[in-house]
Amino acid sequence: xxxxxxxxxxxxxxxxxxxxxxxxxxxxxxxxxxxxxxxxxxxxxxxxxxxxxxxxxxxxxxxxxxxxxxxxxxxxxxxxxxxxxxxxxxxxxxxxxxxxxxxxxxxxxxxxxxxxxxxxxxxxxxxxxxxxxxxxxxxxxxxxxxxxxxxxxxxxxxxxxxxxxxxxxxxxxxxxxxxxxxxxxxxxxxxxxxxxxxxxxxxxxxxxxxxxxxxxxxxxxxxxxxxxxxxxxxxxxxxxxxxxxxxxxxxxxxxxxxxxxxxxxxxxxxxxxxxxxxxxxxxxxxxxxxxxxxxxxxxxxxxxxxxxxxxxxxxxxxxxxxxxxxxxxxxxxxxxxxxxxxxxxxxxxxxxxxxxxxxxxxxxxxxxxxxxxxxxxxxxxxxxxxxxxxxxxxxxxxxxxxxxxxxxxxxxxxxxxxxxxxxxxxxxxxxxxxxxxxxxxxxxxxxxxxxxxxxxxxxxxxxxxxxxxxxxxxxxxxxxxxxxxxxxxxxxxxxxxxxxxxxxxxxxxxxxxxxxxxxxxxxxxxxxx
Numbered sequence: 272x273x274x275x276x277x278x279x280x281x282x283x284x285x286x287x288x289x290x291x292x293x294x295x296x297x298x299x300x301x302x303x304x305x306x307x308x309x310x311x312x313x314x315x316x317x318x319x320x321x322x323x324x325x326x327x328x329x330x331x332x333x334x335x336x337x338x339x340x341x342x343x344x345x346x347x348x349x350x351x352x353x354x355x356x357x358x359x360x361x362x363x364x365x366x367x368x369x370x371x372x373x374x375x376x377x378x379x380x381x382x383x384x385x386x387x388x389x390x391x392x393x394x395x396x397x398x399x400x401x402x403x404x405x406x407x408x409x410x411x412x413x414x415x416x417x418x419x420x421x422x423x424x425x426x427x428x429x430x431x432x433x434x435x436x437x438x439x440x441x442x443x444x445x446x447x448x449x450x451x452x453x454x455x456x457x458x459x460x461x462x463x464x465x466x467x468x469x470x471x472x473x474x475x476x477x478x479x480x481x482x483x484x485x486x487x488x489x490x491x492x493x494x495x496x497x498x499x500x501x502x503x504x505x506x507x508x509x510x511x512x513x514x515x516x517x518x519x520x521x522x523x524x525x526x527x528x529x530x531x532x533x534x535x536x537x538x539x540x541x542x543x544x545x546x547x548x549x550x551x552x553x554x555x556x557x558x559x560x561x562x563x564x565x566x567x568x569x570x571x572x573x574x575x576x577x578x579x580x581x582x583x584x585x586x587x588x589x590x591x592x593x594x595x596x597x598x599x600x601x602x603x604x605x606x607x608x609x610x611x612x613x614x615x616x617x618x619x620x621x622x623x624x625x626x627x628x629x630x631x632x633x634x635x636x637x638x639x640x641x642x643x644x645x646x647x648x649x650x651x652x653x654x655x656x657x658x659x660x661x662x663x664x665x666x667x668x669x670x671x672x673x674x675x676x677x678x679x680x681x682x683x684x685x686x687x688x689x690x691x692x693x694x695x696x697x698x699x700x701x702x703x704x705x706x707x708x709x710x711x712x713x714x715x716x717x718x719x720x721x722x723x724x725x726x727x728x729x730x731x732x733x734x735x736x737x738x739x740x741x742x743x744x745x746x747x748x749x750x751x752x753x754x755x756x757x758x759x760x761x762x763x764x765x766x767x768x769x770x771x772x773x774x775x776x777x778x779x780x781x782x783x784x785x786x787x788x789x790x791x792x793x794x795x796x797x798x799x800x
Contacts, residue, residue: 296319297317297318297319298317298318298319298394298465299315299316299317299318299319300315300316300480300481300482301313301314301315301316301480301481302314302316302327302390302391302469302478302479302480302481303478303479303480303481303484304327304329304390304476304477304478305476305477305478305479306331306474306475306476306477306546307475307545307546307547308475308545308546311329311330311331312327312328312329312330313327313328313481314326314327314389314390314391314478315327316390316391318391318394321343321344322341322342322343322344323340323341323342323343323391323392323394323395324339324340324341324342324343325338325339325340325341325389325390325391325392326338326339327339327388327389327390329388336351336352336388337351337352338350338351338352338388338389340386340389340392342384342392345359345360345361346358346359346360347359347360347384347412349386349389349412349413351413354369354416355369356368356369356412356413356415356416357369358410358412360378360382363377363378363379364376364377364378365377365378365410365412365421365422367412367415367421369415369416372415374415376410376420376421376422377422378408378410378422379408380408381399381404381407381408382407382408382409382410382422383395383396383399383407383408383409383410383425383449384410384411384412385409385410385411385449386411386412386413387411387413390469390478391466393449393457393459393466393469394465394466396427396447396448396449396457396459397445397447397459397461397464397465397466398464399427400427400428400429400447400448400459401429401445401447401464403429404427405426405427405428406424406425406426406427407424407425407426407427407449408422408423408424408425409422409423409424409425409449409451409452410422411423417665417667418666418667419665419667423451423452424452424453425449425450425451425452426449426450426453427447427448427449428447428448428449428450428777429446429447430445430446430447430448430458431446432444432445432446433446433488433489434488434489435460435486435487435488435489436486436487436488436489437482437483437484437485437486437487438485441489442462443462444460444461444462444467444468445460445461445462446458446459446460447459447461448777450776450777451776453768453776454768454769454776455471455473455776455779456471456472456473456776456777456778456779457469457470457471458470458471458472458777460486462483466480467479467480467482467483467486468480468483468486472549472778472779472780473779473780474546474547475545475546475547475549476546499518499519499520499521499561499562500518500519500521501516501517501518501519501557502516502517502519503515503516503517504516504517504600505577506570506596506597506600507596508573508592508593508595508596508597509589509592509596510580511573511574511578511579511580511593512578512579512580513570513571513572513573513578513593513596513597514540514570514571514576514577514578515540515568515569515570515571515578515597516540516557516568516569516570517566517567517568517604518557518558518561518566518567518568518569519561519566519606520561520562520563520564520565520566522564524566524605524606524607524608525605525606525607525608525609526564526565526566526606526607526608526611527564527565527566527608527611527612527613527635527794527798527799528565528566528567528568528601528607528608528611528612528613529556529560529565529566529567529568529612529613529614529615529638529794530568530594530597530598530601530612530613530614530615531553531556531557531567531568531569531570531615531617531620532594532614532615532616532617532620532623532624533553533572533617533618533619533620534617534618534619534620534621534641535618535619536548537572537574537575537582537583538572538575539571539572539575539576540553540554540569540570540571540576541553541554541569542554542556542569542617548763549780550763550764550765550780550782551780552617552763552764552782553567553569554569555782555787556569556615556787556790557569559787559791560790560791560794563791563794563795563799564799565613565794565798565799566606566607568597568601570597572590572593573585573589573590573593583698584698585698585701586698586700586701586704587622587623587701587704587705587708588704590619590623591623591626591627594614594623594624594627595627598612598614598627598631598634609633610633610635611635611798612633612634612635613634613635613636613637613638613794613797613798614627614628614634614636614637614638615637615638615640615790616637616638616639616640616642617640617641618640618641618642618643618731618732618762620640621639621640621641621642621643621710622642622643622705622708622710622713624637624638624639625637625639625710625713625714625716625717626713628717628719629713629716629717629718632718632719634719635719635720635797635798636719636720636721636722636793636797636798637717637719637720637721637722638721638722638723638724638790638793639714639721639722639723639724639737639740640724640725640764640786641724641725641726641729641731641732641762641763641764642710642714642723642725642732642736642737642740643710643732643736644710644711644714644735644736644737644739644740644743645709645710645711645736645739646705646706646707646708646709646710647702647705647706647708648683648686648702648705648706650731650732651679651683652676652679652680652683653733654730654731655672655675655676655679657730657733658672658730659672659673661730663769678694678695679695681693681694682694682695682697682702683702683706685699686699686702686703686706687703687706689703710740711739711740711743712743714740714743714744715743715744715746715747715749716747717744717749718749719751720751720752720753720793720797721741721744721749721751721752721753722753722755722789722790722793723737723740723741723752723753723754723755724737724754724755724756724757724764724786724789724790725737725754725755725756725757726756726757726760726761726762726764726767726783727756727757727758727759727760728758728759728760728761728767729760729761729762730761730762731762732762734756737754737756738754741754753793755785755789757783757785757786759771759773759774759783760783760786764782764783764786765779765780765781765782765783766781766782766783
């Protein structure tokens with residue numbers, strides 16, 4: 272008996288009542304593929320009579336990948352840049368062939384074949400969701416090339432129908448989705464049983480049928496009254512101009528204010544680096560803190576969004592100067608109380624904030640999120656060692672981390688030697704300045720109240736760094752220190768996805784709610800009471 276997702280006889284019987292696109296009807300077209308909102312390629316597809324065939328091309332970071340696939344009956348083939356994987360299903364097995372390698376994996380029905388960067392295959396999920404199937408096995412043959420088991424558990428989710436608008440017309444779309452191995456969620460939209468959108472929120476990736484490009488939701492009712500008011504600003508910092516948003520509470524000022532400073536990497540005023548990092552942390556903080564009566568400044572880092580300059584060419588000193596310029600702007604703003612300015616720094620921002628606070632005693636306090644207590648070169652080696660020791664990573668990932676170790680060591684040696692280039696593409700002056708900076712010594716010069724918050728499952732800056740920073744403050748005579756360790760929380764203050772009942776794969780960027788409450792309570796005690 273031939274199989275396609277379910278055995279063909281069972282699948283066709285189930286889908287007959289659901290109006291599946293399978294059978295004699297042909298569904299073909301093109302998906303436009305986006306990454307972080309930018310178009311990066313397309314995929315042409317044909318779906319008919321138990322067959323899904325695709326041909327696509329994607330260009331990311333200057334690299335173009337061309338791939339094609341065909342899923343038909345109990346056979347599958349994927350071709351990508353001259354490499355082919357063939358597979359066959361039967362007798363409870365998926366038999367994979369990649370060159371001379373032949374491997375077999377157990378697979379139970381029902382199953383779906385979903386390969387990386389192949390989007391039309393999600394039509395299988397739409398059809399199974401329509402007939403109420405929930406638990407499935409997911410087969411991702413490309414994982415065979417990575418020495419990983421390509422079979423994993425999946426959970427199909429059937430959502431509600433929602434109204435959208437495209438080309439000026441309203442259209443009712445059905446939502447469904449699938450969760451990979453309890454962690455990665457892929458959201459699907461379909462119209463009359465036909466897949467039209469594949470959305471991977473955690474990766475900022477989206478594939479949209481060419482007839483639905485520009486699709487937007489039609490919001491029902493009022494989204495709620497906005498708290499406070501916002502004004503856009505432009506602030507000079509040397510030869511660059513920083514752009515951002517100052518959110519002011521309702522009522523009359525002058526108000527206390529918290530300046531939000533992000534971690535390493537080019538981040539916008541919302542606290543995002545599309546597409547790989549999309550928490551909206553700073554945007555949500557602006558809404559929350561302004562509701563408490565505290566103004567919030569957030570900005571696009573140099574070279575990001577509406578700010579000028581080149582982030583990749585910026586030294587640590589340049590980034591410090593940018594924060595200095597923003598503090599000066601706040602002190603001269605008529606709606607801001609210059610005696611009640613707080614700086615919040617996340618990761619690299621938690622390196623910068625103590626520098627500013629130590630030199631400007633008028634600042635009211637400092638919030639350090641996931642801050643390091645040792646120079647960056649030590650953090651880089653520590654990250655690799657710790658991550659490679661984790662049981663939750665695959666052997667292939669461990670090998671990648673191990674292979675990076677000598678390159679990172681060479682990078683550090685080259686930076687120390689004053690070189691301008693190394694084996695990895697880094698801003699060497701930025702790295703040198705970080706290597707010369709001791710966060711413990713810097714935080715020890717801070718006399719203002721300090722709030723330190725760290726995630727217990729931070730695998731980038733390990734949790735002990737929070738305690739080391741608090742110790743350095745107290746040893747220097749500053750006892751106005753508050754420390755909180757958040758369980759099952761990552762470096763980005765999202766919920767840790769492994770063995771965590773609170774983690775919701777459909778909302779992978781959800782922030783730990785207590786983060787806002789802890790900072791809010793501290794702000795009340797520090798600048799509001």
